[in-house]
Amino acid sequence: MTDKILEVKDLEVSFLTYAGEVKAIRGVTFDVKKGEAVAIVGESGSGKSVTSQSIMQLIPSPPGVYKNGEIIFDGQDLLNLNNSEMEKVRGSSIGMIFQDPMTSLNPTMTVGKQIAEGLIKHQGLNKSEAMERAVEMLRLVGIPNPEARVKQYPHEFSGGMRQRAMIAIALSCNPKLLIADEPTTALDVTIQAQIIDLMKDLQNKFGTSIIIITHDLGVVADLAQRVVVMYAGKIIEQGSLDDIFYNPQHPYTWGLLRSVPRLDSKGQRLESIEGTPPDLLDPPKGCPFYPRCDYAMEVCVNHFPEETKITDDHKVHCWLQHPDAPKVDVPIKIGGANNEAK
């Protein structure tokens, strides 16, 4: 018996467009343990969302195609399931919440019905039982007066409440895994904290595993136990929260950590990583980050580095790990702001 709820192995997903094949995910391997929260971080276009939607097979096809790989969830490869088998997994064993709660709920259906739908489909409840459960779910996610709210339409909910309703939908069938695709990006900062707290609460209560997609490192630090850093469709570093925040190994991870605005950096320009991610229509042969990397070497241009294990859990793809590579000084105070507080 394994303690892993999800194993993604060598996943490759492409989009066939008129311009050519966009290789959105190019060999992604990671896993999620039972009860664990894993954060996937990276810039826009790095493949985070495609990875999460691939797990649910929500990639529109065409143009999306699964080129290679396995997605083993709870012992079965999801990519081998047919449509109706996959429908039984979606919403039942895996719940998902999305970035924009303003557009993610059907405007012409009451919130209660939208929660009840999944319950009727997956748990065989009848309509009134499902509506009772919907009320319970709304109460669980902290919506006041759920008996009245359940009959309301999404436009009568505020943004934060809609995201709570989305969480209620995703968790209604008590899934083993919750995928949250930038759940706080579209919300006010104060609401963001509430939503993250709610997710933490529910994770503790039900032992749900979580994959959270975000580019907000604050959210990562708050919620995740493990972090996967993606760049240009590849995982370039992954490890525990402490590994990534206190012992980052990849120059891109350094850049990400350095880009976090800090209260004590008053008067200085915000740090950023110069340049833009590569075009995935024609991804570079070597390390995709080398054009923006301050430490790029000749070998980086044509050869993607193999995985180096710093520890069993902390893995990085970077030529700087090679014994012959020059030693470089990590350009950030290790651990960023948090470290000084420790």
Add this chain to the structure above:
Amino acid sequence: MLKFILRRLGMLVVTLWVIVTLTFFLMHAIPGDPFSKEGRMPEATKENLMKYYGLDKSLPEQYVSYLIKLTKFDLGPSYFSKTQSVNDIIANNFPVSARLGIQALTIAVMFGVALGTVAALKHNSALDYTAMVIAVLGVSVPNIVLAPLLINVFSVKLGWFPIARWGTFAHTVLPATALGVQAMAVIARLMRSNMLEVLGQDYIRTARAKGLSQFAVVWRHTIRNAIMPVITILGPLTAALLTGTFVVEQIFAIPGMGKYFVKSVNNRDYPVILGTTIFYSAVLVTANFLVDVAYGLIDPRIKVGVRGE
């Protein structure tokens, strides 16, 4: 809601009054009079006729007396059909046109929505292209061409339906089809583009993420949100189809109302011009009112009511 209905009724009256006024003065601005087509007519006879119908009075006088009659729902006599008043013409011919129109509308909505939905779901497939070719043909082939074509194929060659005239259900099939195809094509194209838009919405992805079947996603989440613009055009479409059309009714020799719209103008049959116009407007405004009510039922974001209520 009651307040809303009353207000709309009030607006209906005002709208109709504006239409009556405009039509009244416009039609009198057309040169000629109802009797100029009768050929040579003794002056005295003509004068008598004009006097009989009150046409010798000044225009404002005629206008006021027409409005007074109108408040009693009396649309006046027809100058040409000596045995029928305008009320009789509508009472006798509208049911025929309405039945034809309802059947045409049913065909248009059922097949239009189905065709558009299927085309959108099978986007960029052979099915989509076929549906859209049908739709483009439907929009571009006028019923003056389509109707004889239908008669030739289904009546003359195959003998399935009667060639023309009015009576049994079989008589209605071809004219209703000829009448409905254009509207069907419009609805199909509208439905397809709306379906495509809705299918790309985030909440459709949410519905899929719940594990709903394709059918449930389309039926419960997509069609309801995509059908709104179709409902919008249904108002004018209903009015146009229900009150009869000249071409189709002429080709199939159907005793509907369509011919009166055209003939009355040619004949300067003033009361018939006014009567049919008022009737058409009333149907149109009523249909639009029903559409507005339907909005509120389908989309909860739209509340039917008076501002400030």
